[in-house]
Amino acid sequence: xxxxxxxxxxxxxxxxxxxxxxxxxxxxxxxxxxxxxLPEEGLKFMVYxxxxxxxxxxxMPKERFSAEFxxxxxxxxxxxxxxxxxxxxxxxxxxxxxxxxxxxxxxxxTRLSIL
Amino acid sequence: xxxxxQIPQYQHVQEGEDFTTYCNxxxxxxxxxxYKQRPGGHPVFLIQLVKSGEVKKQKRLTFQFGEAKxxxxxxxxxTQTTDVGTYFCxxxxxxxxxxxxxxxxxxxxx
Numbered sequence: 001x002x003x004x005x006x007x008x009x010x011x012x013x014x015x016x017x018x019x020x021x022x023x024x025x026x027x028x029x030x031x032x033x034x035x036x037x038l039p040e041e042g043l044k045f046m047v048y049x050x051x052x053x054x055x056x057x058x059x060m061p062k063e064r065f066s067a068e069f070x071x072x073x074x075x076x077x078x079x080x081x082x083x084x085x086x087x088x089x090x091x092x093x094x095x096x097x098x099x100x101x102x103x104x105x106x107x108x109x110t111r112l113s114i115l
Numbered sequence: 116x117x118x119x120x121q122i123p124q125y126q127h128v129q130e131g132e133d134f135t136t137y138c139n140x141x142x143x144x145x146x147x148x149x150y151k152q153r154p155g156g157h158p159v160f161l162i163q164l165v166k167s168g169e170v171k172k173q174k175r176l177t178f179q180f181g182e183a184k185x186x187x188x189x190x191x192x193x194t195q196t197t198d199v200g201t202y203f204c205x206x207x208x209x210x211x212x213x214x215x216x217x218x219x220x221x222x223x224x225x
Contacts, residue, residue, distance in 0.1 A: 035215075041217070043158065043215040045215075101163065104213060106157040106158045106159070
């Protein structure tokens, strides 16, 4: 049973370019969460999505960042006009339900580097 | 606001020694989850505590939830090199997003 799949594992972009990070949740999971982790720091919640809906985006920067989870296909975290400060590891997690007592299963992450 | 503090931030122990990390919240929690992240890896779910005063064991790991449901601890007995990593507590306040503590980074001296 495949776990949470994230791609690419590593992504290099120049300042001003766009970055697209993909996440396919575990089979049977319809709830997806995105987190950002800076080196030597904990994970910061960004956004929580259910199929075709954004449930909580309180951790998303107001500009340049967007997320979607379409009916078909993976969840996408999109960063427009990237800046050096966007360099981080971005983790996606999924759960079968959205209740607060559900453990979250994480993907291997995408390491984004901005030149 | 919902504040989470985890201590210590770093812990270096000799292999075979015990290790404990503590998680403290400023508000009462609905439950708490613990995750482990190996260097270069992703967080992996370890356990969830729900009841006041709950204690759960996983081999050499003992997890406790305080009576007031505001703090928790993870204790590892006789550490091994495989225990290396960062341990995060993630208090749940009744909503879906995880609020990660700063984590305790454990290094083992062979």
